[in-house]
């Protein structure tokens with residue numbers, strides 16, 4: 021099984037790749053995909069997925085591992 025990775029995009033969403041299922045608070049699965057972009061800015065109209073609103077809203081966050 022391939023490793024699942026979550027990439028924190030600079031000023032944008034979390035990109036999830038690999039074997040995973042996104043479920044709602046009741047455990048119901050969203051449509052299965054190999055790659056999804058999860059909203060990190062809170063402005064998406066299609067939460068939990070990114071719809072590009074982070075660009076319009078000027079979301080700014082570029083964390084680096086090991087610098088917390």
Ligand code: FES
Pocket residue numbers: 032033034058059060061062063064069070071072073074075
């Ligand atoms: S991160 Fe893209 S809309 Fe929120």
